[in-house]
Amino acid sequence: MSRNFTRREFINISTFALGGLALGRGVINKIDRAYAGNTQSAIPALTGAIEGNITKTPTYCEICFWNCAGWMHQIDGKPWKLTGNEDDPNCSGRLCTRGTGGIGAYLDDERLKKPLIRTSERGGQTFREASWDEALDYIAEKMIKIKEEHGPECVALFTHGSGGAFFKHLLKSYGSNNIAAPSYAQCRGPREEGFYLTFGDGIGSPERTDLRDAKCIVLIGSHLGENMHNGQVQEFAEAIGKGSSIITVDPRYSTAASKSRYWLPIRPATDMALLLAWINVIVEEKLYDRDYVEKYTIGLEKLAEAVKENTPEWAYPLTSIEPGVIRATAREMASHKPATIVHPGRHVTWYGDDTQRSRAIAILNALMGSWGRRGGFYSPNFADVPEFPHPEYVKPKRSWRDAFPTEFPMAGTALANGICDATIPTVRNELGSEPCNFKGWIVYGTNLMHTLPDQKKTLEAIQNLDLLVAVDLMPAEITGWADVVLPECSYLERYDDLRLAQGRTPTISLRMPAFEPMYDSKPGWWIARELGLKLGLDEYYQYETIEEYLDWRLKQVGSSLAELQEKGVVQQGDQYPLYIEEGYEPEFDTDSGKIELYSETLEAYGFDPVPRYTHHEQPPDGFYRLLYGRAPMHSFARTTNNPILTEMMCENEVWVNTSVAKIWDLDNGQYIVLVNQDGVKSSRIKVRVTERIRHDSVYMVHGFGHSDKRMKRSYMKGADDNKLMTKVLLDPIMGGTGMRGNFVTFETENNN
Ligand SMILES: Nc1nc2c(c(=O)[nH]1)N[C@H]1C(S)=C(S)[C@@H](COP(=O)(O)OP(=O)(O)OC[C@H]3O[C@@H](n4cnc5c(=O)[nH]c(N)nc54)[C@H](O)[C@@H]3O)O[C@H]1N2
Numbered sequence: 109m110s111r112n113f114t115r116r117e118f119i120n121i122s123t124f125a126l127g128g129l130a131l132g133r134g135v136i137n138k139i140d141r142a143y144a145g146n147t148q149s150a151i152p153a154l155t156g157a158i159e160g161n162i163t164k165t166p167t168y169c170e171i172c173f174w175n176c177a178g179w180m181h182q183i184d185g186k187p188w189k190l191t192g193n194e195d196d197p198n199c200s201g202r203l204c205t206r207g208t209g210g211i212g213a214y215l216d217d218e219r220l221k222k223p224l225i226r227t228s229e230r231g232g233q234t235f236r237e238a239s240w241d242e243a244l245d246y247i248a249e250k251m252i253k254i255k256e257e258h259g260p261e262c263v264a265l266f267t268h269g270s271g272g273a274f275f276k277h278l279l280k281s282y283g284s285n286n287i288a289a290p291s292y293a294q295c296r297g298p299r300e301e302g303f304y305l306t307f308g309d310g311i312g313s314p315e316r317t318d319l320r321d322a323k324c325i326v327l328i329g330s331h332l333g334e335n336m337h338n339g340q341v342q343e344f345a346e347a348i349g350k351g352s353s354i355i356t357v358d359p360r361y362s363t364a365a366s367k368s369r370y371w372l373p374i375r376p377a378t379d380m381a382l383l384l385a386w387i388n389v390i391v392e393e394k395l396y397d398r399d400y401v402e403k404y405t406i407g408l409e410k411l412a413e414a415v416k417e418n419t420p421e422w423a424y425p426l427t428s429i430e431p432g433v434i435r436a437t438a439r440e441m442a443s444h445k446p447a448t449i450v451h452p453g454r455h456v457t458w459y460g461d462d463t464q465r466s467r468a469i470a471i472l473n474a475l476m477g478s479w480g481r482r483g484g485f486y487s488p489n490f491a492d493v494p495e496f497p498h499p500e501y502v503k504p505k506r507s508w509r510d511a512f513p514t515e516f517p518m519a520g521t522a523l524a525n526g527i528c529d530a531t532i533p534t535v536r537n538e539l540g541s542e543p544c545n546f547k548g549w550i551v552y553g554t555n556l557m558h559t560l561p562d563q564k565k566t567l568e569a570i571q572n573l574d575l576l577v578a579v580d581l582m583p584a585e586i587t588g589w590a591d592v593v594l595p596e597c598s599y600l601e602r603y604d605d606l607r608l609a610q611g612r613t614p615t616i617s618l619r620m621p622a623f624e625p626m627y628d629s630k631p632g633w634w635i636a637r638e639l640g641l642k643l644g645l646d647e648y649y650q651y652e653t654i655e656e657y658l659d660w661r662l663k664q665v666g667s668s669l670a671e672l673q674e675k676g677v678v679q680q681g682d683q684y685p686l687y688i689e690e691g692y693e694p695e696f697d698t699d700s701g702k703i704e705l706y707s708e709t710l711e712a713y714g715f716d717p718v719p720r721y722t723h724h725e726q727p728p729d730g731f732y733r734l735l736y737g738r739a740p741m742h743s744f745a746r747t748t749n750n751p752i753l754t755e756m757m758c759e760n761e762v763w764v765n766t767s768v769a770k771i772w773d774l775d776n777g778q779y780i781v782l783v784n785q786d787g788v789k790s791s792r793i794k795v796r797v798t799e800r801i802r803h804d805s806v807y808m809v810h811g812f813g814h815s816d817k818r819m820k821r822s823y824m825k826g827a828d829d830n831k832l833m834t835k836v837l838l839d840p841i842m843g844g845t846g847m848r849g850n851f852v853t854f855e856t857e858n859n860n
């Protein structure tokens with residue numbers, strides 16, 4: 109496939125240097141060390157020449173939720189390398205560094221190996237090994253009891269990851285619809301609701317952003333290149349290669365900032381002022397797409413009225429961005445419209461007014477006329493595969509919503525933090541007409557201790573449970589609090605449900621096992637089905653094998669399991685036009701049927717119909733705002749024990765501005781402890797003295813500082829940002845947990 113960005117540009121931006129990494133000598137030595145003592149190596153003995161029987165098995169990557177489709181190559185049945193599937197639009201044939209290191213998820217010898225049942229009080233970390241039968245019986249018994257005594261709705265599911273689909277089916281069959289994903293209220297929920305309120309549609313994943321054809325890209329805290337969502341970064345590199353004008357707003361000189369025409373090192377927490385000032389300039393100077401705005405939007409006059417005071421001069425003292433730069437960047441955006449995209453971001457739960465900030469971004473895009481246009485937001489296509497037949501789900505009598513009758517009216521799905529609240533009797537006492545708190549949690553592939561801010565509250569909720577089940581690959585922190593721990597096998601050892609991704613072309617892809625499950629681990633689909641059968645839900649499982657399930661689904665759309673096993677990815681579904689200029693006719697599922705620059709829906713709920721600037725607390729003297737983000741070679745806290753990826757980065761560092769380091773007498777490479785505004789301390793973390801961060805903030809990569817000793821490679825390596833997030837700024841519109849209102853100071857051996 110032809111791509112007209114230079115390879116150097118791509119490698120430069122994405123640290124893809126390992127793209128297509130096979131298990132080279134260095135990596136093999138490291139894994140061999142991890143396996144020292146095992147009689148048989150898990151990896152092929154490469155001697156330079158490739159000898160043996162080479163095979164490849166289709167999969168899609170589970171190292172992050174971009175889910176690139178790829179191939180697991182083997183030599184004589186042993187792992188050799190992971191590569192991208194050429195037919196996959198999510199990756200265009202290339203996996204990222206993390207994806208190629210996915211073999212490490214399979215090879216990690218510190219994985220969970222057997223089902224475990226807790227033998228002491230919660231958190232006591234005392235478990236005994238159990239058979240699958242015993243562990244599942246234990247869970248089924250408790251679930252039946254909760255159903256009888258409190259109702260099935262009192263069991264909630266937290267899920268992130270592919271196998272979660274089978275647990276969702278299980279929970280709904282059992283009678284509960286209380287299903288939460290931290291990827292909503294701790295990640296992209298405000299963005300989805302902000303765009304929905306404006307365009308009547310969300311962004312989805314992979315993002316419907318037409319970066320490759322954009323002539324101007326505005327990144328507001330989106331650190332593409334460190335945020336390594338594969339296809340998106342490839343398109344970003346392509347746009348840079350074509351000379352697209354990049355404007356990056358970030359208090360930190362990110363990789364993206366280094367590729368930008370403009371870098372706006374904004375004072376954190378003031379982005380709304382910048383966005384309103386941009387809107388002000390674009391409206392005042394009539395720089396918007398007039399035909400588009402007239403045809404598709406309502407509320408321009410009210411918008412103009414609402415932002416008339418929000419001039420660049422007004423925004424300057426708030427944001428520290430000079431009025432001239434605000435005007436110049438507004439005009440730059442407008443000069444490329446409609447191929448200007450103000451990127452909606454992904455992890456957007458920052459300051460509590462996040463739905464409104466996302467709405468301001470949506471409004472800017474509407475003014476540029478970029479929704480539905482080439483170089484803006486395309487209209488995605490979807491693969492459509494019927495579900496495997498099952499009886500209708502029992503209609504739950506109560507939902508998580510009942511615990512929040514008046515709050516968070518726009519929450520589109522259960523809130524992970526909301527379920528936590530509704531588990532603590534003193535916080536939320538009502539769940540429906542009968543008093544009921546959550547009594548059981550099933551936690552699939554999400555490490556709540558690293559994921560939900562306010563860890564104290566999470567622990568308090570856990571102590572109120574009758575049942576906590578953790579289905580995980582690793583002995584992650586959450587498993588230490590569970591009653592029953594179920595070891596799932598890695599994605600390379602299992603079938604999963606079909607990947608149906610949105611995109612320019614609709615595709616289906618398959619994950620199938622390349623290896624037998626190691627130890628006594630099992631695939632998620634098997635675990636959920638066995639539990640379903642033990643709960644007497646046989647009628648919801650009218651298939652015996654997963655092959656039968658997948659083949660049935662695929663046959664409904666003229667494909668088959670055999671075809672997917674051979675190709676890994678197939679195109680399926682109708683291909684509709686992507687852009688208005690190619691015949692796409694936009695429909696806006698808003699109350700007015702138009703793009704709402706002014707939202708009467710929000711007004712009716714008592715919220716601002718046009719986003720307004722609200723002041724957020726700035727750090728007190730001697731404290732610095734805690735910022736956090738991603739590193740290209742790790743995913744959250746899920747790869748920080750991966751034997752291959754830890755070789756590339758084994759701990760995080762705290763970025764401290766040079767002038768601040770001078771004040772505190774901090775040296776580059778020195779270990780310190782961070783202490784937050786509530787006196788909570790981090791584990792030891794190395795200082796990185798740099799000009800690349802503002803003086804009022806510090807920065808670290810999320811996912812390090814594991815506290816579970818069973819993960820030896822990552823135990824106490826670097827610091828956990830989440831531990832320092834004791835203050836949460838709740839979004840009143842949809843309940844997202846703003847995490848950037850925490851401040852830290854430094855403790856060194858000299859000053860503690
Ligand atoms: N402090 C802080 N909190 C955050 C964020 C942050 O940056 N800082 N980011 C937020 C964002 S954007 C998101 S999307 C969420 C993500 O939050 P999570 O989805 O909770 O991400 P992880 O911490 O990676 O937890 C994933 C868990 O899945 C397990 N796992 C890995 N592979 C498998 C598998 O194949 N099967 C099973 N069953 N388990 C597996 C891992 O061992 C780990 O315990 O976190 C949010 N919370």
Ligand SMILES: Nc1nc2c(c(=O)[nH]1)N[C@H]1C(S)=C(S)[C@@H](COP(=O)(O)OP(=O)(O)OC[C@H]3O[C@@H](n4cnc5c(=O)[nH]c(N)nc54)[C@H](O)[C@@H]3O)O[C@H]1N2
Pocket residue numbers: 172295296328329330331332334335336337357358359360362374375376377378379453454455456458735736737738739740741742743744807848
């Ligand atoms: N390698 C890798 N890539 C990933 C992931 C991963 O774990 N690893 N996770 C994926 C997921 S689920 C998500 S949600 C995304 C998250 O990635 P993004 O949505 O791109 O970014 P965020 O984590 O929201 O923001 C991080 C950036 O925001 C800047 N920032 C902090 N405060 C402010 C502020 O007040 N204003 C502005 N303008 N900027 C600020 C930080 O300096 C940093 O550069 O990454 C995805 N990609």
Ligand code: SF4
Pocket residue numbers: 169170171172173174175176199202203204205206207208336337338339743
């Ligand atoms: S972006 Fe990288 S880690 Fe994420 S699914 Fe794709 S290859 Fe895997």
Ligand SMILES: [Mo]
Pocket residue numbers: 291294295296454455
């Ligand atoms: Mo996320």
